[in-house]
Amino acid sequence: MNDDDSTVALTVAKRQANQLTSNGFVLLNQLGGSQLVASVLAASKRKMHEIRDALGERDIGIGSAAGFEEIVQRSPGRWDVPISMSEFGLRDCDLPWWSLIATMLGEDAEHSFSGVVSSEPSSPAQFWHSDSPHVSSEHLGPHAINVMMALQDVTMEMGPTECARGSHLLTNHLSNPALKIDELVYQHLSTTPASLVKGTDHHEPECAAESLAAGTCLIFDDRLLHRGLANRSISTRHMAYFSYRKKGYVGNTHFEAQRSVFDLAD
Numbered sequence: 001m002n003d004d005d006s007t008v009a010l011t012v013a014k015r016q017a018n019q020l021t022s023n024g025f026v027l028l029n030q031l032g033g034s035q036l037v038a039s040v041l042a043a044s045k046r047k048m049h050e051i052r053d054a055l056g057e058r059d060i061g062i063g064s065a066a067g068f069e070e071i072v073q074r075s076p077g078r079w080d081v082p083i084s085m086s087e088f089g090l091r092d093c094d095l096p097w098w099s100l101i102a103t104m105l106g107e108d109a110e111h112s113f114s115g116v117v118s119s120e121p122s123s124p125a126q127f128w129h130s131d132s133p134h135v136s137s138e139h140l141g142p143h144a145i146n147v148m149m150a151l152q153d154v155t156m157e158m159g160p161t162e163c164a165r166g167s168h169l170l171t172n173h174l175s176n177p178a179l180k181i182d183e184l185v186y187q188h189l190s191t192t193p194a195s196l197v198k199g200t201d202h203h204e205p206e207c208a209a210e211s212l213a214a215g216t217c218l219i220f221d222d223r224l225l226h227r228g229l230a231n232r233s234i235s236t237r238h239m240a241y242f243s244y245r246k247k248g249y250v251g252n253t254h255f256e257a258q259r260s261v262f263d264l265a266d
């Protein structure tokens with residue numbers, strides 16, 4: 001990269017960082033190139049089949065605590081399988097979103113999870129939720145950021161992820177006693193964009209969801225209210241995720257089960 005190129009890259013990263021800071025998310029069209037998408041999709045399908053085969057027909061219930069180390073059913077028909085960077089054959093610092101992650105969380109940002117979320121045909125919309133709670137009553141910068149990359153073209157019918165714009169500024173249960181931490185981070189019927197502003201002077205956050213071309217990345221603050229929409233198509237929808245945290249941040253409600261599908265008796 002010459003000096004001009006790196007100045008342009010820096011300006012773009014700053015603009016994206018500003019959007020992420022104010023809206024709580026940024027959508028980057030086809031940030032992942034076709035080679036990256038193809039290799040992540042192939043690794044995801046391989047791992048998903050291996051784990052679903054080991055699970056068989058067993059019913060594992062819904063949510064992180066009811067799942068296994070290798071698979072969680074996030075909502076009916078929506079399967080989350082963690083996949084490590086070595087299984088993906090990738091390094092975070094080579095990925096096209098890394099400069100934005102480093103800008104937001106620092107050069108020493110850490111990889112926390114990665115994997116694939118696949119929603120089957122007929123899987124319903126999730127309840128709104130955030131992925132981790134605020135850690136201070138005063139609004140701080142993000143402690144964790146997620147990148148969700150579309151592994152195929154995702155039409156509205158297939159149920160892209162919906163975000164409540166700016167809701168990361170409103171999900172602070174430490175400054176708003178009407179909010180309950182468990183109802184924010186575990187999916188709960190009563191949590192909605194409207195419930196965040198009930199009894200306050202804030203406007204209800206606007207909901208945003210759009211179809212995604214393969215490789216498009218939704219990058220969002222862990223505290224943002226979001227949900228996967230219903231898959232009304234006949235195809236399974238795959239989204240890879242890569243989650244990062246500020247060095248030293250330890251919260252985790254993502255994978256709470258301590259049992260393995262490979263320990264299941266036949």
Ligand SMILES: O=C(O)CCC(=O)C(=O)O
Pocket residue numbers: 074075078080117119159160161162226227228229239
């Ligand atoms: O499937 C999606 O679009 C989002 C999934 C998600 O937010 C979750 O399972 O926590």
